[in-house]
Amino acid sequence: MYVGQEESTGEDQLLFIPPEDDTLDITEIREKKEKGRPKRTGIFKDDKVLYALCSHNGISESQYLSSGSRIASIDMCHYNFPMITGLHHFPQITSLCIVAQDIREIGGLEAFKKRM
Numbered sequence: 117m118y119v120g121q122e123e124s125t126g127e128d129q130l131l132f133i134p135p136e137d138d139t140l141d142i143t144e145i146r147e148k149k150e151k152g153r154p155k156r157t158g159i160f161k162d163d164k165v166l167y168a169l170c171s172h173n174g175i176s177e178s179q180y181l182s183s184g185s186r187i188a189s190i191d192m193c194h195y196n197f198p199m200i201t202g203l204h205h206f207p208q209i210t211s212l213c214i215v216a217q218d219i220r221e222i223g224g225l226e227a228f229k230k231r232m
C-alpha cells in the first residue's frame with residue numbers, strides 16, 4: 117500500500133507500507149514516515165526552509181544550533197526545491213551540490229560574495 121502527502125508542501129509523496137502494516141492508522145503511518153527526521157520544534161518550527169535544508173542533509177536542530185555556522189557543505193539532490201533560499205543560515209558554506217532540481221531562483225548567496 118502506498119499513501120501520503122507531505123503536509124508542509126502539499127506535494128504528493130509515496131510511503132510504502134508493507135502488507136503486515138496495512139492496518140495502521142494515519143497517525144502511526146506519519147510516525148513511521150517521520151522516524152529519523154529532525155523534529156520541527158523551536159527554530160525549525162518557525163523556518164520551513166531551514167528545516168528542509170537540515171532534514172535533507174541529516175542535520176538535527178541541536179546539531180544546527182551547536183555548529184550550524186560551521187557547516188561547509190549542503191546537498192540538494194532529488195527533491196523539488198524550485199527556489200533555493202535559506203543559504204544565509206550557513207555562512208561558511210563552500211560546497212553546494214545541486215542535482216535534479218527544477219531551479220527558478222537562488223537566493224542567500226551573499227556570504228559567498230564576502231569571501232571572494
